Amino acid sequence: MFKSLAPPEYLATIDREKCIRCKRCIHNCGWGVYSWGGDRIQINTSKCVKCLRCYHYCPEEAIEIQDNPTRFKQNAYWGFHQIRNIKRQAETGGIPLTGMGSDLPYTILFDNLLIDACQVTNPSIDPLREPMELRTYLGKKPSSVAVEKDKSGRLRLKGKMPPQIKLEAPIIFSPMSFGSISLNAQKVLAIAARECGIVMNTGEGGLHEDLYPYKDNIIVQVASGRFGVNPDYLNAGVAVEIKIGQGAKPGIGGHLPGEKIPLEVARARMIPVGTDALSPAPQHDIYSIEDLRQLIYAIKEATDYKPVSVKIAAVHNVAAIASGIVRAGADIVYLDGFRGGTGAAPSIIRDHLGIPIEYAIAAVDDRLRQEGIRNEASIIAAGGIRSSADAAKAIALGADSVAIGTAALITMGCTTCGKCYTGNCSWGITTQRPELTVRLDPEVYAERLINLIHAWVHELKEILGALGINAVESLRGNRERLRGVGLDTQTLDILGVKPAGR
């Protein structure tokens, strides 16, 4: 066979002095890099994705994985991956796929925004000793509130409050389907969501029966493939989400590769084993805001009026689209930014379509306020939230809550290698191979994810305390407490943020 002219991305090496030939690397690598050569471990480095599973499980620390030092001649314009992709395309005629969010060096606005703090003139608050409220309710809020006395003379809310999702922190887990990730990975999310008083989202792959006990902490998703959608499913969770788009692949559908469709996934999706699970690019019953309204209310009618979220990718005209979504009757608008993750997307789409979430939050929050309908829906911001600081900045820009996907997977062992589409994840996350998924013990890894959420909650409280405010409500849309560093006037104007020093 013709040898590929696309050089390996990584170089795996074993220190032969240290290697005790225990073969743990062979067992742990889901990619087939290592094999037994009779007296020594053999290495096929072209299969290596640098997921570091072997490194972590080598008892002698004999393994080293580095970026392949034999690269094309250095060129500031023609990067390694550009040349490599052309070579791969020349060999296959195919579209290079990728996983997770874009890693290209576009400006990261979060890193150019800084948060205010109190000094002298208004006191900061110590969250370790004073109450600090992170509880968040997602859903439509009434435009005015009136109270009345009931028979016993106690005050109560006049009229009916629209349905709300109660969160103990403004952080939820983003939609990741059974199929794109393993059932064990979904269980980790479900256990952590329940423990932390937040929610996970099924994504478009149905709800496995093992997850029904966690229904109070689950949002179920309806997307263009309608996988797993039946009346039980719609009524199982606390809300239903209509997925229109995804930040990593705005405007295109999903092809969950056949490698990730064994019997159990096929059964959940009701499609043939080993086929690609096709999610059409549009939902063919939605070609307009009016059509969207029709589906929103079809779901509300079928669920006795549970909250409905509509998830869209952040694109150029996101503010007007979000306004339409709110007017169509959505209770929540889920914005997924340019950096948002994916289990499989053409890299050309992931890296070149959409806009970063920071702009989208500001633009949507502005537009909904201008139109006097900001109370009609909550905003969830997602797409590259890496820390509690990103979360705080997103909330200050106008989000009600953030959603995290990649960060949650990192607690399960993910090293952001970006090969989720192959179904070979050695950490048992984005794979359906039973010998790999069994590695992800839901109870054990849920503990790590719970730790992460608790840590972020503490950090958020510290940030609020430094700001001298005692509830996340007071941070929401509070752009006065953000300053831009090194941003141009127009960007600052769009973000509604002053430059540092002003």
Add this chain to the structure above:
Amino acid sequence: MLEIDAKGAYYRDLNRQVREAVARGEKEIRLKNVNGQYYIGDGLRGASVITIEGVPGNDLAAFMDGPTLRVKGNAQDNIANTMNSGKVIIEGNAGDVLGYGMRGGKLHIRGSVGYRVGIHMKGMKKQAPTIIVGGCAGDFFGEYMAGGVLILLGLDDRDGAPLVGDYLGTGMHGGVIYVRGEVDKDICGAEVGVMDPDDEDRKVLMESLTEYCKDFGLELEEVMKKGFKKLVPVSSRPYGNLYAY
């Protein structure tokens, strides 16, 4: 038999009345003077039989799971959207995007249908949906089809109009489409193979069409007189070579 007069009723009130009646155990319900109300039978469960007089609005029987609906005239778009089980019988014509993502149950239409009917129908073993269209169909019939059975009969004189539009079964990766009459390969999606039905197919057709003919008082023999073509996906992975790994 419960009669509900839908004249001037807001869809939400009408559907609540229907749901409450079904919850009470009402076996037969007749909706009179229906005029465009959305979501009739949406998410409805049980085994009730509901007769609809007039023209029901969009999303009839969306997410429905069990009941039987009979429409005594024409119906509109999005019928049997993601329907799980049960049956919908339309005595007249129906609109676009019928049976989108349908997972089970039956949709029998006596007349013709619009565009994108039976998109992404799916099935797993015995849980599989069936749509039978008596007249003709528009473009993208059976697009993305992943399971179940689609039957197109072309019973009526169409005055020269084509039996089915373009892009027939495009993106098909499961299930089967039967067309009564000849099928020009040029109108089919690239993923579709056209062949003659075998004995197993004739059994499926006989079984499905016996029930269909009974629903509309048609002669099964008359319907079966003309030959059928069978359309199946040529690959269960039509886009397997699209990507570079």
